[in-house]
Amino acid sequence: MSDVLWIAYLGLLGAPAIGFLLKGKYKTVSMKIDFIVTATTWTGLFGYVTGLSIGVAILWKIIFFVGILWDLLFVIYFDQSDEKIEELSEVAVKATTIVFSVVMLIPLYYGIYRYAFYIL
Structure with missing residues (x-):
């Protein structure tokens, strides 16, 4: 069951990044760096999930x-x-965005942490 949830989470993270890429939303330097970091961390989580x-x-x-x-x-x-x-x-919109982003990224960095410090 946990494998299904991890794979669903991979899709949840990967779909927006691919959508942004296809729509050409990565125009600024910070957005391009974010795409590289996103793709790299996604790859690490993929390695963790698949072993x-x-x-x-x-x-x-x-x-x-x-x-x-x-x-x-x-x-x-x-x-x-x-x-x-x-x-x-x-301010409320920014605070909500920060809290939502942190909550959404906790599983990502948990997986990368496990991958980096326990699996390899």
Whole structure:
């Protein structure tokens, strides 16, 4: 059962990234860096879920810490969403985005942590 949930989560993470790529949304430097980090961390989670050894453990340890740092910086400082909710203030929208992003990324970094520090 857990394998099905992990695979569903992989799809949940991968689908928006591929959609953004196909729509040409990766125009700024920060968006391009985010795509590279997303693809790399997704690959690490794929390795964890499937049990494949992709690269060496030290690489995934570095990716684990760099990925967390980048995702936090990106969500807090670089993400310039076009979506505005009229009933909420800009601060409330930003806070909601940060909390939602962190909650969505916890399983990703749990998997990469397990992959880097226990599996390889």
